[in-house]
Amino acid sequence: MAQVVTASEQSSYVLEARGITKRFPGVLANDSIGLRLQRGKILALLGENGAGKSTLMNILYGLYQPDDGELLLDGQPVHFSSPLDAISKGIGMVHQHFMLIPPFTVTENIMLGNESTAGPSLDRKAAARRILALSQQYGLAVNPDALVRDLSVGEQQRVEILKAFYRNADVLILDEPTAVLTPQEADELFVIMRELTKQGKSIIFITHKLKEVLAVADHILVLRRGKVVGEAEPHRTSEGGLAALMVGRNVNLTVAKAPATPGPIVLKVERLKVARDRAARVGDASYAVNNVSFEVRAGEILGIAGVEGNGQSELVEALTGLRRSAYGAVRLNGKDLSNQTPRYITSSGVAHVPEDRHKFGLVLNYPIADNLVLADYYAPPYANGIAINNQAIADHATKLVREFDVRTPSIYTPAKNLSGGNQQKVVVARELSRHNALLIASQPTRGLDVGSIEFIHKSIVAARDSGVAVLLVSAELDEILALADRIAVMYKGQLVATIPRSDANRELLGLLMAGGSLEEAYEATAG
Secondary structure, three states: OOOOOOHHHHOOEEEEEEEEEEEEOOEEEEEEEEEEEEOOOEEEEEEOOOOOHHHHHHHHOOOOOOOEEEEEEOOEEEOOOOHHHHHHOOEEEEOOOOOOOOOOEHHHHHHOOOOOEEOOEEOHHHHHHHHHHHHHHHOOOOOOOOEHHHOOHHHHHHHHHHHHHHOOOOEEEEEOOOOOOOHHHHHHHHHHHHHHHHOOOEEEEEOOOHHHHHHHOOEEEEEEOOEEEEEEOHHHOOHHHHHHHHHOOOOOOOOOOOOOOOOOEEEEEEEEEEEOOOOOOOOOOOEEEEEEEEEEEOOOEEEEEOOOOOOHHHHHHHHOOOOOOOEEEEEEOOEEOOOOOHHHHHHOOEEEEOOOHHHHHOOOOOEHHHHOOOOOOOOOOOEEOOEEOHHHHHHHHHHHHHHOOOOOOOOOOEHHHOOHHHHHHHHHHHHHOOOOOEEEEEOOOOOOOHHHHHHHHHHHHHHHHOOOEEEEEOOOHHHHHHHOOEEEEEEOOEEEEEEEHHHOOHHHHHHHHOOOOHHHHHHHHOO
């Protein structure tokens, strides 16, 4: 139902959504949603994966048009038929994955699509002067003449924000803005956000990190299954309260686990080098993974932390047979797995939860039952030669769906019809149900709601406690700190430090993730 707002109230709301409804075939993505953004305030938008946040933001930014409801800007009805309409009305959006061209300068990226000209030529100098003035006005320090490829991730994000203000944005939508930042960069972003609101800008902040919401938001709106299920003020709620609103039940946000009892070395990686993709820009170092060595023991979790893009993906692909290494050795219980096929590695006792479940973890058009035997469909009891034992596959699927709480109407439902959390449960169920010596879990909870995260974390700890060696690769520092027994930090293709969990905290790891030495990090965080 549309919300009633009096004329006296309208002036304080820069953006409103009233009764917004959006349907897709078989899905009611937004169900009569109301949203009000106060001028000069930060509104946090929370919700599970699939709750309708992205759909709502795409409507506010003109990518989708609502089936019902209306949008108001400064109290006046508006209609956005495209992002250009939204931008022209003062709404800017910074996407989680930056939309910048690395070989271009900051100025060229910001003026792209909104070029200043001096006669028939681009007036780069005038644009650079304006960008410098904006950067100084809003505390977004960046060199207009720098190449984007030479900037840190935090600096690139500032460029995206400046791009919105260059187009005169008054409302800024930030979609998962801290997903690729170090803790220090995230703290800097929060300072910038507060400064922006002091200067009259209004911000919608989308995140799944409850601590960040409580730290920076003025007001919180929670969605579940396409509806608004609650609102809160940060000083009157808690992480547990927000999590319960998001999923409809109480959620344990801490990982309960006993101290590790490490056994023999299971995985031994020695001086591993992995080449970059051919598409990498000229001037990059030759190796995405450069001379990396480490060990993982039975009954322990080694967490690898780092800002995404520092070689973690290439390392995991080399360990699981998805990418060839150029040099070095990978051994599992003394057995050489270097440059072996994925099937050989899997059959040797390696479970793999990939960072991209759609690309490497599932066949989306296949039913759940078939996805649960992708690793060993060719072997007994699921097959005898070329004959498939469908009953054995069905019995196996029924058992795992129950044990891993996969929410599905049938074991024959195609994987593509499941939510992200249930898709991930299928992958975890398949990998952990086999007899493994090593579990490699890469970004295991990416894009999942807090309820699914709770379940995945419990499953990883249970694997460790059963004697499996676990290599956890995650860009989420909270996840690393909650699960790992030892923590290694990866920066520009190298492991810059490996420390016990007892020595680690967010600040120290953040300094290492930014390229600092272990000695410098310890010194900076002492006391």
